[in-house]
Amino acid sequence: MKRLRIVSLAVTLLFLFVSRVAVSHDNHTSSATYLGNAAILVQDESTKLLFDPFFHKDFGIYQLVPKDISHAIFQGTPPYNNINFVFISHAHDDHFSAIDLLNYLKHHSQVQLVAPKQAIVQLMALSEFSENEKSLMPRLHTVPLGYGDMAWSKTISNTHISAVRIPHAGWPSRAGVENLVFRVTLNDGVTVMHMGDADPNDDHYLPYKTHWRQQVTDTAFPPYWFFFSAEGRDILDDIINAKQYIGVHVPVEVPKRLISSKKLFFSKPSQTKKIHQH
Ligand SMILES: [Zn+2]
Ligand SMILES: [Zn+2]
Numbered sequence: 001m002k003r004l005r006i007v008s009l010a011v012t013l014l015f016l017f018v019s020r021v022a023v024s025h026d027n028h029t030s031s032a033t034y035l036g037n038a039a040i041l042v043q044d045e046s047t048k049l050l051f052d053p054f055f056h057k058d059f060g061i062y063q064l065v066p067k068d069i070s071h072a073i074f075q076g077t078p079p080y081n082n083i084n085f086v087f088i089s090h091a092h093d094d095h096f097s098a099i100d101l102l103n104y105l106k107h108h109s110q111v112q113l114v115a116p117k118q119a120i121v122q123l124m125a126l127s128e129f130s131e132n133e134k135s136l137m138p139r140l141h142t143v144p145l146g147y148g149d150m151a152w153s154k155t156i157s158n159t160h161i162s163a164v165r166i167p168h169a170g171w172p173s174r175a176g177v178e179n180l181v182f183r184v185t186l187n188d189g190v191t192v193m194h195m196g197d198a199d200p201n202d203d204h205y206l207p208y209k210t211h212w213r214q215q216v217t218d219t220a221f222p223p224y225w226f227f228f229s230a231e232g233r234d235i236l237d238d239i240i241n242a243k244q245y246i247g248v249h250v251p252v253e254v255p256k257r258l259i260s261s262k263k264l265f266f267s268k269p270s271q272t273k274k275i276h277q278h
């Protein structure tokens with residue numbers, strides 16, 4: 001009898017242990033914080049990513065990253081400490097500033113950069129780049145995608161990154177812009193997708209069926225204009241394999257149509273949302 005009790009106690013303890021492990025594994029603290037325009041901080045327990053964080057152009061319409069936030073990013077004050085990656089979707093002035101990026105990388109020597117060739121070329125053309133070349137070169141990851149190329153992928157310190165080149169909005173007028181749609185799986189398994197200024201035409205997405213199918217995205221960040229066309233909504237709902245999406249690149253004066261669409265979107269810097277659903 002006594003032995004049975006010990007066994008049952010052991011089983012109970014084992015069960016408690018296993019369920020605790022399951023709970024702690026399930027208890028994601030992953031979130032996305034809005035910085036401005038298409039700039040986002042994505043974080044889980046062990047990894048932090050910044051998308052399109054440095055830019056100065058708002059075209060009189062879009063949200064700049066407020067001074068206090070950009071100061072905190074440069075200083076590395078929480079939550080902007082221990083950033084692992086900076087991603088650049090494309091080298092337009094409302095997403096990218098080469099000089100800011102260089103200054104940031106110089107002072108944060110643990111940060112890896114993943115960016116299209118057009119952004120890397122601008123970065124390397126800065127005179128200060130050559131002075132810091134030794135520290136910078138190993139941390140630059142160029143995504144060399146031409147239009148129509150197969151998906152690119154790379155795993156860097158347990159973070160799985162892939163990208164496809166999707167034309168810039170306004171296609172075919174800005175066909176030369178290397179706009180990347182990134183899909184990133186963080187250490188604890190949460191996957192996000194940043195779409196830059198992607199064009200909402202399904203012809204661009206259908207050739208990458210296998211790529212979308214390979215990996216479920218927990219949260220995608222499309223530019224808000226995707227919500228305004230049936231084709232855009234169809235891409236989000238039926239093609240890219242995302243469970244949830246949060247619109248970005250939202251004008252400071254939020255369009256009424258966006259509010260009434262009932263879609264999730266970011267419009268106020270520091271807004272934070274969960275990126276993982278159970
Ligand atoms: Zn653009
Ligand atoms: Zn833009």
